[in-house]
Amino acid sequence: MIHITLPDGSVRDFNAGTTAYEMAKGISEGLARNVLGAKFDGEYIPLDRPITKDGALLLLTWNDEDGKHIFWHTSAHILAAAVEQLYPGVKFGIGPTIENGFYYDIDFLDYPISSDDFPKIEAKMGEIISQRVKMVRSEVSKQEALDYFSKKGDEYKVELIRDLEDGTISFYKTGDFVDLCRGPHLYDTAPIKAFKLLNTAGAYWRGDEKRKQLVRIYAISFPKKKELDDYLLMLEEAKKRDHRKLGKELELFTFSQKVGSGLPIWLPKGAALRERLENFLKKVQKTYGYQQVITPHIGNVELYKLSGHYQKYGADSFRPITTPQEGEEFLLKPMNCPHHCEIYASKPRSYRDLPLRLAEFGTVYRYEQSGELHGLTRVRGFTQDDAHIFCTPDQLKEEFCKVIDIILYIFKVLKFKDYIVQVSLRDPDNKEKYIGSDENWEKAERAIIEAAEEKGLATVVEKGEAAFYGPKLDFMVKDAIGRKWQLGTVQVDYNLPERFELEYISPEQEKLRPVMIHRAPFGSMERFVAVLLEHTAGKFPLWLTPEQVIILPISEKFQEYALKVQKILDMNDIRAIVDERNEKAGRKIRDAEMNKIPFMLIVGEKEESGELVSVREHTVGDKGVFTIADFVSLIKERMKEELE
RNA sequence: GCCGGUGUAGCUCAGUUGGCCAGAGCAGCUGAUUUGUAAUCAGCUGGUCGGCGGUUCGAAUCCGUCCACCGGCUCCA
Numbered sequence: 001m002i003h004i005t006l007p008d009g010s011v012r013d014f015n016a017g018t019t020a021y022e023m024a025k026g027i028s029e030g031l032a033r034n035v036l037g038a039k040f041d042g043e044y045i046p047l048d049r050p051i052t053k054d055g056a057l058l059l060l061t062w063n064d065e066d067g068k069h070i071f072w073h074t075s076a077h078i079l080a081a082a083v084e085q086l087y088p089g090v091k092f093g094i095g096p097t098i099e100n101g102f103y104y105d106i107d108f109l110d111y112p113i114s115s116d117d118f119p120k121i122e123a124k125m126g127e128i129i130s131q132r133v134k135m136v137r138s139e140v141s142k143q144e145a146l147d148y149f150s151k152k153g154d155e156y157k158v159e160l161i162r163d164l165e166d167g168t169i170s171f172y173k174t175g176d177f178v179d180l181c182r183g184p185h186l187y188d189t190a191p192i193k194a195f196k197l198l199n200t201a202g203a204y205w206r207g208d209e210k211r212k213q214l215v216r217i218y219a220i221s222f223p224k225k226k227e228l229d230d231y232l233l234m235l236e237e238a239k240k241r242d243h244r245k246l247g248k249e250l251e252l253f254t255f256s257q258k259v260g261s262g263l264p265i266w267l268p269k270g271a272a273l274r275e276r277l278e279n280f281l282k283k284v285q286k287t288y289g290y291q292q293v294i295t296p297h298i299g300n301v302e303l304y305k306l307s308g309h310y311q312k313y314g315a316d317s318f319r320p321i322t323t324p325q326e327g328e329e330f331l332l333k334p335m336n337c338p339h340h341c342e343i344y345a346s347k348p349r350s351y352r353d354l355p356l357r358l359a360e361f362g363t364v365y366r367y368e369q370s371g372e373l374h375g376l377t378r379v380r381g382f383t384q385d386d387a388h389i390f391c392t393p394d395q396l397k398e399e400f401c402k403v404i405d406i407i408l409y410i411f412k413v414l415k416f417k418d419y420i421v422q423v424s425l426r427d428p429d430n431k432e433k434y435i436g437s438d439e440n441w442e443k444a445e446r447a448i449i450e451a452a453e454e455k456g457l458a459t460v461v462e463k464g465e466a467a468f469y470g471p472k473l474d475f476m477v478k479d480a481i482g483r484k485w486q487l488g489t490v491q492v493d494y495n496l497p498e499r500f501e502l503e504y505i506s507p508e509q510e511k512l513r514p515v516m517i518h519r520a521p522f523g524s525m526e527r528f529v530a531v532l533l534e535h536t537a538g539k540f541p542l543w544l545t546p547e548q549v550i551i552l553p554i555s556e557k558f559q560e561y562a563l564k565v566q567k568i569l570d571m572n573d574i575r576a577i578v579d580e581r582n583e584k585a586g587r588k589i590r591d592a593e594m595n596k597i598p599f600m601l602i603v604g605e606k607e608e609s610g611e612l613v614s615v616r617e618h619t620v621g622d623k624g625v626f627t628i629a630d631f632v633s634l635i636k637e638r639m640k641e642e643l644e
Numbered sequence: 645g646c647c648g649g650u651g652u653a654g655c656u657c658a659g660u661u662g663g664c665c666a667g668a669g670c671a672g673c674u675g676a677u678u679u680g681u682a683a684u685c686a687g688c689u690g691g692u693c694g695g696c697g698g699u700u701c702g703a704a705u706c707c708g709u710c711c712a713c714c715g716g717c718u719c720c721a
Contacts (some may be wrong), residue, residue: 103716114648115715201716202647209718213647216716244713248655257694257712309721316719335721369645369719370712378720467721518721555678582678590682604680616681 005056017050021187024059034061034223036191037070037184044070044184046137062223072097074135074174074186075195075221079104081133081177082124083217087111091154092179093205093214100231101220105203107156108215118197121217128175129192135185136173145169145180156205156214194228195221243533244375250538250546250596252529253376262373262380264526269546274525276544278361280413281385281521284406290359290387295339297363301329306499307338308435312468318367336362337493337518340388341500344514349504354514355391355399361525362386376530377485383525389517390502393443396515400451400473400490407475407488407521408455413643414532414541416477420484421457423448424472427464434468440494445471447492469495470518477531485531491518539596539618543639549576550597551613552588554604561608565601565628572632576601593618599635 001013004023014023020038024031024047038045039058051057060067076095083090083106093105140148142161148171149157157180161169172181174189186192196219203216222228239245247253252270259265266274282292301320304310310317313334320329333339340358349356363383372378391399411419425445426434434441448471452459459473466472475488493516496502503511522528532540542548549569553562562578569576579588585602592600601613606625613631615623626634 112648199715200648203717204646207718209646213717215647218716255712261712307721313721337721364721366721371645371647371717372719373713469721552681554680557678584677584679584684585681586679587683588681593682600681602681606680614680622681 002051003054004051005054007056007058014051016052019048019050020045020057020059021047023051023057027059031059031061035059036061036067036186039066046184047187069097070184070186071191071223072102072221073181073184074189075192075219076102076104077135077172077174077177077179077181077185078125078128078133078189078192078195079121079197079217079219080106080179081128081174082121084177086121086124089153091156093156093203094160095179098218101198101218103203103216103218105205105214105216107205107212113200113215115197115200122195122197125195129189129195131175132188132190133175134188137183137185138171138173139168140171142166142169145171148178149180191223192221193223194225195219196228196232241534241537242375243377243530246533246538247376247530252533252546260380261370262368262378264376264379264381270529273540273544273546274529277522277525277528278385280544281410282359284409285357285359285387288357288402288406289355290357293340293343293358293360295333295336295343295360295362297333297365298330299333299339301331303338303342304331304334307335307341307496308469308499309335309338312435313366316367318365332365333362334364334366336360336364336384336386337388337496337516338500340386341496341502341516344390344502345500349390349502349514351392351504351506351512354504355389355395356514357387357389359385359387376526379526382527384520385522385525385528386518386520389519390497390514391517392504392512393515396447396492396517397451397454399517400447400492401455403490403517403519403521404451404455404457404473407490410488410521411475411477414535416487416535419475419477419487421452421459422465422472422474422476423452423459423461424465424467424474425461425463426466426471430464434466436469436495436498440498441471444492444494448473448490467491467518469493477535485527487523487528487531488521489519489523492516493518539598541642542598542635543642545575545596545598547575547577547595547597548635549574549599549601550588550592550595551576551578551601551603552585552592553578553580554585554602556582558603558605558608562601562603565603565613568628569632572636574632574635589616599631601631 002016004012004014006012014026020040021032021035024035035047037060038047039060040051041055060070062068062071076097080092080095087108090109090111091107093107095104096102142164145161146158149161161180169180170182171178172183172185198218198220201216201218202213204213205211220231222231247270250269251267252273253264253266255261255263256265298321301310317334318332320331322329343358344356361383363381365381368378368380373380389399426441452473470491470493472489472491474486476484476486478484497513497516502514504514506512551562551565553559559578559580566576566578579592581588589600596618598618600616602616603613607613612625612627615626615631617623
């Protein structure tokens with residue numbers, strides 16, 4: 001008898017040599033049907049391996065992340081097996097699971113592959129699955145593994161094996177297809193009831209753009225057909241929220257080939273929206289003691305040589321602008337910080353001046369590879385809600401905490417609840433990628449970690465994600481399709497003050513060096529609007545939305561009254577438009593609903609005679625009849641609540 | 645930049661194998677209707693079929709090239 005501890009703490013006795021699958025069956029038939037894998041004392045074990053000693057057993061199902069990954073991992077092998085049967089001689093890179101599904105990187109040699117080939121591959125996968133193929137594990141030595149794949153002519157696998165530690169290496173066999181794999185896998189292919197190949201993409205071998213590009217096939221699989229259908233439906237819904245689509249529909253921004261790709265053009269409604277966001281932040285920043293500054297769109301190359309940006313990014317920037325007579329060189333401003341350093345340096349500073357907080361909605365231009373451009377989230381010209389805080393080392397942590405407060409306030413007002421806070425540190429193995437002394441880096445990294453702790457933020461630490469001049473605290477939010485976007489960022493920087501030889505006079509009359517905090521709560525106006533659009537599906541909060549109210553006269557007879565109501569709303573700073581078209585009320589309501597205008601005021605005979613409005617709320621419906629004054633209070637109350 | 649895909653009216657899309665002046669719905673304009681909580685009716689305007697070159701008696705359709713966009717990769721101060 002062995003004693004097996006289950007996750008709920010209970011202990012069950014089994015005969016020594018019972019397999020995990022049999023144990024599942026012993027617990028319940030349902031569990032046995034759904035079990036995908038098992039962990040024994042924290043280690044993955046095959047379901048059919050006899051267990052001979054006491055220990056803790058965790059049976060994995062679709063409800064466990066680990067269970068999903070086992071499921072997808074096996075699915076990836078089936079994909080590869082199908083591809084190998086259809087395209088003999090192809091070579092395989094890696095086939096890992098990802099957050100949603102899995103992919104396999106494959107060298108298709110000269111076979112042309114596109115999504116047109118998916119049905120064929122899917123059919124073959126279906127065939128393999130229906131044969132209920134077992135996933136057979138075998139263990140081989142490193143040399144045997146090398147021999148197998150050398151003979152097969154798969155140089156990618158050979159390379160992977162070479163990089164492995166010596167010792168035992170495991171293979172998994174799916175029918176005739178043998179793959180190098182640590183596992184774990186499903187017992188057999190039976191649980192995979194639904195799967196779909198999603199798209200293809202080029203992917204460099206080992207992520208290195210100097211190496212060969214393989215074809216990556218993305219796919220997903222599920223234990224139930226319904227789950228696949230739901231997933232595909234979710235992707236469809238996500239598409240409807242795409243900021244590029246909504247931006248066009250709501251007339252917020254556009255792009256023009258003639259203006260240039262990656263250069264967004266803000267339309268009147270979008271510009272007004274952006275302005276409101278800017279004013280909102282300016283107001284918050286004012287209470288935190290920030291001062292607005294303005295700097296030019298270009299700067300002398302020497303400025304960026306001094307800051308270090310030129311050495312780091314000069315080769316990948318827009319080419320310098322040269323003056324015709326003098327041959328001076330200017331760069332399109334890629335960063336605001338060097339300019340702000342010069343504002344700091346424009347006069348002698350005392351410790352009494354610190355912290356000095358300089359803010360600017362600064363438009364910067366960065367060269368991005370053409371294939372990188374993406375709507376408003378990846379552009380070549382954008383406006384940062386930038387600010388730089390110059391303070392004493394003693395003030396650093398408090399200032400950092402206050403910046404976190406601003407960011408959290410913004411997230412709260414705009415209802416971003418699903419966000420991740422990332423501590424981005426430098427890569428300790430690649431220190432030459434960064435500028436500045438080890439001592440300063442350590443100080444800066446410590447300050448960030450402490451401030452995040454003090455604010456009680458749940459953080460993830462990423463090494464190698466720091467800016468080249470300092471570590472960062474990055475705030476990412478998830479968009480409609482679960483992609484993560486970086487929004488707010490806070491960075492500590494000891495380097496620029498040194499490079500610009502910034503100083504302040506201490507109470508003891510010494511010349512000391514200030515510390516700098518770079519921060520942008522939105523990140524950039526462009527990206528923020530994009531993420532906000534996807535987050536709200538275009539239904540902006542009332543205080544932010546371009547048109548808050550639309551007045552719908554029942555017929556032309558009541559247009560005059562409609563205009564009168566508009567005027568009253570206007571005097572109360574409520575943004576209202578009148579639908580003066582010669583259309584029926586039903587039509588006007590439908591169009592207003594589609595345009596996502598929060599409130600509709602229907603006015604006709606009875607409203608005009610009583611100085612009233614009939615209120616309809618977007619997606620909610622008829623709210624009844626209000627006096628104009630009551631409606632104004634309703635709107636004001638709503639906006640107040642939103643900004644609390 | 646790289647791999648793959650796409651590009652027809654302001655928007656969404658038809659237009660098998662090359663062949664009459666390139667189509668529809670919505671939007672827009674004009675007129676009729678004077679309307680009460682998600683589409684009133686009729687008429688009209690609108691496209692060098694992404695650009696340029698080529699093949700052909702003839703190209704939206706075939707070939708080349710460039711551009712833009714889409715899905716990724718790499719990159720992202």
